[in-house]
Amino acid sequence: MRVEGVGMNGQDYWLPQPDLDGIDVGTVLQALADPVRLQIVRALDAAGESTCTALDVPVKASTVSHHMRSLRESGVVSTRLVGNARPSRLRRDDLERRFPGLLASILSATPPSRDGGDSPAGGPDPKPAL
Amino acid sequence: MRVEGVGMNGQDYWLPQPDLDGIDVGTVLQALADPVRLQIVRALDAAGESTCTALDVPVKASTVSHHMRSLRESGVVSTRLVGNARPSRLRRDDLERRFPGLLASILSATPPSRDGGDSPAGGPDPKPAL
Numbered sequence: 001m002r003v004e005g006v007g008m009n010g011q012d013y014w015l016p017q018p019d020l021d022g023i024d025v026g027t028v029l030q031a032l033a034d035p036v037r038l039q040i041v042r043a044l045d046a047a048g049e050s051t052c053t054a055l056d057v058p059v060k061a062s063t064v065s066h067h068m069r070s071l072r073e074s075g076v077v078s079t080r081l082v083g084n085a086r087p088s089r090l091r092r093d094d095l096e097r098r099f100p101g102l103l104a105s106i107l108s109a110t111p112p113s114r115d116g117g118d119s120p121a122g123g124p125d126p127k128p129a130l
Numbered sequence: 131m132r133v134e135g136v137g138m139n140g141q142d143y144w145l146p147q148p149d150l151d152g153i154d155v156g157t158v159l160q161a162l163a164d165p166v167r168l169q170i171v172r173a174l175d176a177a178g179e180s181t182c183t184a185l186d187v188p189v190k191a192s193t194v195s196h197h198m199r200s201l202r203e204s205g206v207v208s209t210r211l212v213g214n215a216r217p218s219r220l221r222r223d224d225l226e227r228r229f230p231g232l233l234a235s236i237l238s239a240t241p242p243s244r245d246g247g248d249s250p251a252g253g254p255d256p257k258p259a260l
Binding site: 023024029030032033038098099102105113 | 148151152153154155156159160162163165168228229230231232234235236239241242243
């Protein structure tokens, strides 16, 4: 993965990331399957854009930074360079174009109900969520 | 997870699986993030219903069986008992109700293009897929 050159004229600079058509669904699923990374993605969804330090997640900024890199390299987030800060944001539009509905369905997912762990009657037609 | 009792009257019997409202998006993402399990899911999508032995994937039936259990316990597939056979199928309708758009977006995802690995110009606006 190529490191971006530093441009001029007040332009934004970005850390390297895969092109839209280079994003792989398996890699994105691996990125999102980690519980901490999924928390980071939800926090970025709420924040819009955030540095690792400012993000509202219950882990150290250095841990966030490590996971943010995975998210960027898999195509889930973009990271800008602004002086010494590196704010990141979800690649919401890119992911919607590449895998329509995927990110939205994950972000809108509700937690499982407490009593919904097993199917008491068995079979493929469980009771609907309340 | 409770083991289903064996019923009577020619009814189908099913291995235990989480209820619709007990399915967790993080667990589903973990299940689908494994490359072999994603292959199994794609093969089941094509086959409709299949035993581990008959499924068209390039791994041993015992490996398929191991992964099929993970997929069932996470809520991605249902497995019937038919004599000694255990055909499985995707819980397509359940997953669509629980996480609308998730499974469809994964199954319809195209592989990344060969030359789409890096963003030559950087920034959050990569070139569109050809």
